[in-house]
Amino acid sequence: MSQTPSTTTSSTRAPGAPATRTVSLYDEPGPKTRRNIRIWSAVVILILVGLVVAGLLQFASKGQLDADRWTPFLSWPIWEYLLVGLWGTIQAAALVAVLGGVLGLFLALGRLSSVRPIRWISTAYIEVARTIPVLLLIYLMLFGLPQLGLNFPLIWKLVIPLTIANSAVFAEIIRAGILGLPRGQGEAGISLGLSRWQVSRFVILPQALRFATPSLVTQLVSLVKDTSLGYIVAFTELLYRGQVLSSFNHLLIQTFVVVTLIYLVFNGALSTFAARLRVRPSKRSARKPDAAATVPIVGRPGLDSV
Amino acid sequence: MDIFVDSAGPLLSAIGTTVLMAVVAGVGALVLGTLIAAARISPIPVLRGAAFAYVQFFVNVPLLALLILAVFALPDAGIIMPLAPTAVLVLALYEAAYVAEAVRSGVNTVGNGQIEASRALGFTLGQTLRLVVIPQSLRAAVQPLGNVMIALTMNTALAAAVGVVELTSAANKLNLVEAQPILIFAAAGLVYMALALVIGLGAGRIERKVAILR
Numbered sequence: 058m059s060q061t062p063s064t065t066t067s068s069t070r071a072p073g074a075p076a077t078r079t080v081s082l083y084d085e086p087g088p089k090t091r092r093n094i095r096i097w098s099a100v101v102i103l104i105l106v107g108l109v110v111a112g113l114l115q116f117a118s119k120g121q122l123d124a125d126r127w128t129p130f131l132s133w134p135i136w137e138y139l140l141v142g143l144w145g146t147i148q149a150a151a152l153v154a155v156l157g158g159v160l161g162l163f164l165a166l167g168r169l170s171s172v173r174p175i176r177w178i179s180t181a182y183i184e185v186a187r188t189i190p191v192l193l194l195i196y197l198m199l200f201g202l203p204q205l206g207l208n209f210p211l212i213w214k215l216v217i218p219l220t221i222a223n224s225a226v227f228a229e230i231i232r233a234g235i236l237g238l239p240r241g242q243g244e245a246g247i248s249l250g251l252s253r254w255q256v257s258r259f260v261i262l263p264q265a266l267r268f269a270t271p272s273l274v275t276q277l278v279s280l281v282k283d284t285s286l287g288y289i290v291a292f293t294e295l296l297y298r299g300q301v302l303s304s305f306n307h308l309l310i311q312t313f314v315v316v317t318l319i320y321l322v323f324n325g326a327l328s329t330f331a332a333r334l335r336v337r338p339s340k341r342s343a344r345k346p347d348a349a350a351t352v353p354i355v356g357r358p359g360l361d362s363v
Numbered sequence: 364m365d366i367f368v369d370s371a372g373p374l375l376s377a378i379g380t381t382v383l384m385a386v387v388a389g390v391g392a393l394v395l396g397t398l399i400a401a402a403r404i405s406p407i408p409v410l411r412g413a414a415f416a417y418v419q420f421f422v423n424v425p426l427l428a429l430l431i432l433a434v435f436a437l438p439d440a441g442i443i444m445p446l447a448p449t450a451v452l453v454l455a456l457y458e459a460a461y462v463a464e465a466v467r468s469g470v471n472t473v474g475n476g477q478i479e480a481s482r483a484l485g486f487t488l489g490q491t492l493r494l495v496v497i498p499q500s501l502r503a504a505v506q507p508l509g510n511v512m513i514a515l516t517m518n519t520a521l522a523a524a525v526g527v528v529e530l531t532s533a534a535n536k537l538n539l540v541e542a543q544p545i546l547i548f549a550a551a552g553l554v555y556m557a558l559a560l561v562i563g564l565g566a567g568r569i570e571r572k573v574a575i576l577r
Binding site for chain 1: 404406409413427437488513518534542545551556558
């Protein structure tokens with residue numbers, strides 16, 4: 058479900074903007090338009106400030122802005138407590154990324170395989186896993202399977218459902234990367250006498266993966282967000298730690314605002330990294346940078362074969 | 364199969380809740396998301412910045428954290444709403460960011476030459492958008508929007524975590540009574556798949572109808 062933040066359409070000809078998007082939707086504003094823009098800017102700022110002030114007044118009226126409700130979050134022990142949670146988030150996300158990535162790679166190859174049963178199984182798995190809520194799988198792990206005597210360690214109750222769901226998305230992203238390659242690449246490999254497996258291994262995948270990297274990083278953001286379901290499993294990750302902390306200090310709003318901000322900063326950094334990869338692909342990537350603008354299909358899992 | 368017949372009432376109403384949440388939140392997200400996408404390509408820098416910040420915020424923060432914040436924490440600040448509408452509101456706000464991204468990716472597919480041509484013909488910004496850009500970009504955005512709607516339907520399940528009795532929560536409750544996990548969760552999964560299939564097929568149909576053959 059990751060959308061691709063691609064290059065900006067909106068920016069006027071800003072100096073230093075990538076050469077791929079020099080076309081603007083509108084002309085350089087003249088004096089009249091500039092005045093209108095200034096007026097509208099003022100209106101928008103007034104509305105936004107009004108909203109913020111209204112919110113703050115509402116918070117203040119219940120004493121939620123009192124200093125003693127926020128100062129605890131300046132102390133190191135609380136941060137240490139929350140950062141342990143963030144570490145749990147990172148661990149779970151890393152496990153899912155590795156397991157889901159490997160599984161997704163094989164599923165992508167399977168879906169493009171020329172062997173029919175493999176193709177069918179991979180396609181069926183991807184389509185099923187993409188359309189079942191992760192929470193349902195987690196409930197199955199938590200409350201369903203133990204009834205059958207299957208009880209996994211805590212972290213796996215989170216990681217297995219997330220891997221099932223995310224491997225399907227990874228598979229679709231990698232498949233889009235493979236399909237985005239010129240046909241000639243594979244054909245050239247075959248004509249050189251490489252086997253199909255060798256073509257995949259040495260020709261297709263190295264290029265396709267590089268091609269799909271920005272979308273994979275974007276999916277990583279979505280994956281980190283998914284680990285917040287550890288809250289339900291009671292796995293020690295950021296949101297669950299926030300929950301425990303808030304039931305301890307009774308600072309519900311403050312705790313969850315801080316937790317939200319930590320997610321925002323952490324994922325924001327990842328998103329920025331993905332956006333940078335997208336605008337300026339690495340030097341070794343197969344395509345010219347301006348091709349990046351034409352690949353919104355990457356990371357937009359196709360529904361063609363539902 | 365008896366267990367489904369015996370508790371058909373609660374199950375059906377739970378499915379109804381899920382569908383209703385998806386539809387209301389979906390419509391809300393579509394409207395709000397389109398407005399945000401419009402703000403992102405507007406000539407007013409402040410509006411662009413605000414829309415960008417909105418999208419960045421909701422794309423980077425987990426839905427569950429927002430749901431918990433809205434349902435459990437905001438009442439402390441005197442902001443109290445009924446449970447299900449709160450969940451729907453949060454869901455709509457959250458998915459609106461993805462809708463905005465999908466619509467914007469549609470805008471990106473409109474060729475530069477077309478925009479240049481319309482400007483060369485002396486179209487104003489409003490005319491360029493209304494007559495050239497939007498008709499094409501909405502068509503290109505159908506499939507991505509379908510995917511966002513599917514994700515939204517899956518995300519209604521998270522409302523179960525804050526106490527809304529919808530399909531996932533009902534399936535869980537039924538299982539705690541009947542202890543038939545595989546059967547019950549598979550059935551719930553099938554309902555979700557059916558919903559996703561309906562959305563996917565619908566999006567495919569709309570796309571075929573409006574697609575521009577190039």
